[in-house]
Amino acid sequence: MVKAARTGADGTLGRRNAVRALLKDRGDLLVVSGLGSPTWDVAAAGDSASNFYMWGAMGSAATIGLGLALAQPRRPVLVITGDGELMMGMGALATIGVQKPSNFALVVLDNERYGETGMQMSHTAHGIDLAVIARGSGFRTALTIGTMAGVTSLARVLHRKVGPVFAAIKVLAGEDARVLPPRDGVFLKNRFREAILRKADSR
Amino acid sequence: MARPRQTRKDGGVDWPKAVHRVLRVADIRHIAFVPDAGLSRLIDLCGADPAMRLIPLTTEEEGIGVLAGAWLGGERGVLLMQSSGVGNCINAFSLIATCRFPFLAIVTMRGEWGEFNPWQVPMGQKAEAALKLAGVVPYRPEDEASIAPTVDAAQKFARDSDVATAVLVSQALIGMKRW
Numbered sequence: 001m002v003k004a005a006r007t008g009a010d011g012t013l014g015r016r017n018a019v020r021a022l023l024k025d026r027g028d029l030l031v032v033s034g035l036g037s038p039t040w041d042v043a044a045a046g047d048s049a050s051n052f053y054m055w056g057a058m059g060s061a062a063t064i065g066l067g068l069a070l071a072q073p074r075r076p077v078l079v080i081t082g083d084g085e086l087m088m089g090m091g092a093l094a095t096i097g098v099q100k101p102s103n104f105a106l107v108v109l110d111n112e113r114y115g116e117t118g119m120q121m122s123h124t125a126h127g128i129d130l131a132v133i134a135r136g137s138g139f140r141t142a143l144t145i146g147t148m149a150g151v152t153s154l155a156r157v158l159h160r161k162v163g164p165v166f167a168a169i170k171v172l173a174g175e176d177a178r179v180l181p182p183r184d185g186v187f188l189k190n191r192f193r194e195a196i197l198r199k200a201d202s203r
Numbered sequence: 204m205a206r207p208r209q210t211r212k213d214g215g216v217d218w219p220k221a222v223h224r225v226l227r228v229a230d231i232r233h234i235a236f237v238p239d240a241g242l243s244r245l246i247d248l249c250g251a252d253p254a255m256r257l258i259p260l261t262t263e264e265e266g267i268g269v270l271a272g273a274w275l276g277g278e279r280g281v282l283l284m285q286s287s288g289v290g291n292c293i294n295a296f297s298l299i300a301t302c303r304f305p306f307l308a309i310v311t312m313r314g315e316w317g318e319f320n321p322w323q324v325p326m327g328q329k330a331e332a333a334l335k336l337a338g339v340v341p342y343r344p345e346d347e348a349s350i351a352p353t354v355d356a357a358q359k360f361a362r363d364s365d366v367a368t369a370v371l372v373s374q375a376l377i378g379m380k381r382w
Binding site: 032052054055056057058059060061062063064065066067068069070071072075089091092094095098099185186188189192193196197 | 233256258259260261262264265266267268269270271272273274275276277278280294295297298301302303304
């Protein structure tokens with residue numbers, strides 16, 4: 001896959017359009033969304049029992065996706081999170097790089113901001129390059145994407161089990177209307193397990 | 204499961220071997236860990252078991268996410284860490300509490316029994332209280348022979364009642380760290 005050109009300090013892609021394109025033909029894709037805007041973006045693309053939405057535990061989206069990918073090696077797993085959320089647990093990239101699950105992809109919607117707290121600049125606004133860090137952490141593919149063509153191409157890669165794949169999609173720092181999925185954690189957990197295991201209960 | 208009675212040549216209990224057997228019988232496959240000297244033999248035993256996968260972490264809270272994700276996918280795991288790692292997990296425990304994920308940790312203690320390193324004392328002394336504040340039920344086996352049966356009770360409790368549990372293994376049981 002060709003590395004797309006960076007678009008500079010501000011991306012030109014709308015985050016909702018990017019997520020919608022990633023999930024358009026999702027098939028058996030399992031999705032974990034990081035807290036804040038990525039959770040609203042995934043919900044806006046259409047609620048699904050195969051989505052596990054986070055509303056907190058910042059920094060945990062990538063590792064939840066890792067555990068899920070290891071337990072469900074036949075299903076493609078996609079984590080969609082933000083730059084601030086990922087950077088709170090950046091060591092997870094190295095932990096994923098050790099395990100190298102081929103069915104795992106991590107997409108960062110990088111608006112270079114902390115969008116839920118007043119649009120303060122994040123580290124990526126200062127030139128920190130997440131794709132370079134992911135590549136150095138053992139991801140098989142690590143990209144920065146700035147165009148819709150790049151997103152569409154990435155959507156196809158998600159199903160090919162060529163991971164771990166990392167992509168930072170540079171998106172506009174605007175605010176979209178909030179689309180809120182269910183927030184009850186027990187409900188989300190049991191609904192997800194019922195959908196993929198046909199059982200919620202452990203016994 | 205029967206109480207494991209595995210003994211060493213010197214007559215002591217081989218607790219890592221007994222705990223490994225408990226984990227295997229319980230179908231616990233994901234062994235997420237940050238190393239500790241007191242856990243090294245258990246980590247080696249799990250690493251040599253083809254039914255188990257070692258998941259080395261850069262920091263302990265990663266293990267919370269990994270084990271929650273594995274459970275979403277229908278599999279079980281355990282987090283192995285030293286007491287100093289408990290503090291690293293605090294905010295991530297909100298994931299376990301909010302979603303009521305079953306959770307099992309085995310924590311080897313520092314900073315409480317003939318400790319030679321004062322930097323280990325603050326977190327070691329507060330690890331159990333911190334776990335309780337975070338909603339994790341701590342267990343304290345009283346002798347080496349009861350470590351494995353305690354892990355077995357804790358894993359059942361976690362799985363069947365959707366609770367978070369941690370077995371705290373004291374330095375008094377596994378020996379002071381020699382310098």
